[in-house]
Every structure is written in structure tokens, then in C-alpha cells.
Amino acid sequence: MAELIKARKTAAIKLPKGEFSPNQKEALYSLIESIGQDNFDSSHLKKAIEYQHWDKAFKNWDWLSGNSKDISVIKQRAKEISLFFGDLN
Numbered sequence: 001m002a003e004l005i006k007a008r009k010t011a012a013i014k015l016p017k018g019e020f021s022p023n024q025k026e027a028l029y030s031l032i033e034s035i036g037q038d039n040f041d042s043s044h045l046k047k048a049i050e051y052q053h054w055d056k057a058f059k060n061w062d063w064l065s066g067n068s069k070d071i072s073v074i075k076q077r078a079k080e081i082s083l084f085f086g087d088l089n
Helices: 022-035 037-041 044-050 054-066 071-086
Strands: none
Touching: 022 037, 022 071, 037 044, 044 054, 054 071
């Protein structure tokens, strides 16, 4: 499992409802740490994940990377997407 966050404060991060693989949790921790818990909680992505609408979740996660001009953020979103959605196949 890839470690996207070296020093993570997992106690402060609240994952969406559902059961997730270790890779999916890693991706979610990375994303939430990056965009902030409040932003994640009010996002369409969180709702899509909780309702298991995977096509909508993918589009919303990918949209987050499209709004950045920072290549490191784009690469981080790509790693998160790969970790999270790779376990759905």
C-alpha cells in the first residue's frame, strides 16, 4: 500500500459512511488532509461515495485535480484515484 501521507492525523479525519479497503482509506485520508474536512463533508464526492455512485464519485474526484495548476496536486489526485477506484474492480 502506498503511503501518500507521511505524518497523518487520522483521529482528526472522519471518513464517509461505508466499508473501505486499506488502499481506499489511504486515498480518502490523503484527499481529506489535502482539501480539508469541512470541504470534503460538503462535497458531492462524499455523497457519491456514501451512496456508492462510483461513476459520479470518479468524476467529482477527477474534477478536484482539474482545478489545480500545481503538478504535484494533480499527481496526488491521480494516485488517490488509482488507490481508491483500483479496489472496485
